[in-house]
Amino acid sequence: MDTTSNPLLASTFFYEDDGNDTTVNLFEQPDWQVALWAIAYSLIVIVSVIGNVTVIWIIMAHKRMRTVTNYFIVNLAFSDVSMATFNTAFNFVYAIHNDWYFGLGYCKFHNFFPITAxxxxxxxxxxxxxxxxxxIIHPLKPRLSSTTTKVVIAVIWMVACSLAFPQCFFAGTTFYPPRTVCMVEWPDDYGGVHQLIYQVAVIILIYLLPLLVMLVTYSLVGHRLWGSEIPGEATDHYQNQIQAKRKVVKMMIVVVVTFATCWLPYHIYFILGSFNRDIYKQHYIQQVYLAIFWLAMSSTMYNPIIYCCLNQRFRSGFRQAFRWCPFIKVTEEDNMELQHMRTFHTTRSYRTETTSLTARKNGNKQEDTVSKLIKA
Known part of the structure; x- marks a missing residue:
């Protein structure tokens, strides 16, 4: 899958031989149209960089926010801001001008990094x-430690680099007077066995398989959290704990659905192109590609908005980060959300929760206090 520079656009249908060993741009756009697309793509870069950098700051600057889930959110935010910074603007310039200005080295990086991210x-x-x-399903089993979480993140990046390496290795620049194109030159040319196998493998590994895993896990978690009633005599702490878990799961489900929706048209576009290359010769295809690519890249800017809307602590963090704005006020509740640690005792990823159980014995109520281990 040519995820970045889209060599099909550059070498196949954007150029046509005029009989003098030169090429002409068949899809040159008027200035007003280029300006509108430039504004749309600039919006992605600005919102993504500001939002994701703020998310990273909120988590790393506040000890209470350094949880296993949030460490993965930091990695997600870093991937998104990197994609927006190193891919979106460069690919937009390439698609608009149909000329690669950035050299061989960045051509290789441009084809390598987006799959990695x-x-x-x-x-x-x-x-x-x-x-x-x-x-939620196995609360008494050991959770990931901070160190183990960092190791998992490192493994994710190593596997990602390995998967993206063929794109980097076969990427190159070719001069078609008067323009230069950046493309992945597969051993048996585009549409051959190597390219097709790689494209199918990438789509399965970076889209279908992880989405299947998340569908199964969140379905089971959702059934546990929403499919069963909270006991009527449950403590307020227990009820608050369930509600908090529901909010976190709901937030992450929205993140996953947004990602899947944004990238689905892009994957379909390349799958169709693999089987019918003629679609790239249609006059309207450049506008279709720019719209599909904008939607895919826009996935990098939605997550901070989702966190801010659906999570109180992130909302407090955003207020603190932008407290210099005249219309944003930081309350004492915001400070408490990020600074105050939990008041109960924690030991080895478990905490002791004391609840009261009422039993009837010989017609009299007898209240026993028991302690149970709950996952921290």
Missing amino acids: MFSSIYSMAAIAVDRYMA
């Missing part, structure tokens, strides 16, 4: 789903 993003989401599954 996409893999890191979606497997961070999958790791969060598995972590939530273990915390």
Whole structure:
């Protein structure tokens, strides 16, 4: 899958031989149209960079926010901001001008990094789903430690780099007077066995498989959290705990659905192109590609908005980060959300919760206090 520079656009249908060993741009756009697309793509970069950098700051600057789930959110935010910074603007310039200005080295990086970042993003989401599954379905089993979480993140990036390496290795620049194109030159040319196998493998590994994992885990978690009633005599602490878990799971489900929706048209576009290359010769295809690519890249800017809307602590963190704005006020509740640690005692990822159980014995109520281990 040519996820970045889209060599099909550059070498196949954007250029046509005029009989003098030169090429002409058949899809040149008027200035007003280029300006509208530039504004749309600039919006992605600005919102993504500001939002994801703020998310990273909120988590790393506040000890209370440094949880297993949030470490994966940091990795997800880093992947998104990197994609927006190193891919979105460059690919937009290439698609608009149909000329690669950035040299061979960046051509290789441009084909390598987006697959790496996409893999890191979606497997961070999958790791969060598995972590939530273990915390809610198997609360007494050991959770990931901070060190183990960092090791998992490192493994995700190593596997991502390995998967993206063929794109980097076969990427190159070719001069078609008067323009230069950046493309992945597969050993048996585009549409051959190598390219097709790689494209199918990438789609399965960075889209279908992790989404399947998240579908299963969140379905089981959702059934546990929403499919059963909270006991009527449950303590307020227990009820608040369930509600908090529901909010976190709901937030992550929205993140996953947004990611899947944004990237689905992009994957379909390349799958169709693999079987019918003629679609790239249609006059309207450049506008279709720019719209599909915008939707895919826009996935990098939605997560901070989702966190802010659906999570009180992130909302408090955003207020603190932007407290210099005249219309944003930081309350004492915001400070408490981020600074105050839990008041109950924690030991080795478990905490002791004391609840009262009422039993009837010989017609009299007898209240026994028991302690049970709950996952921290």
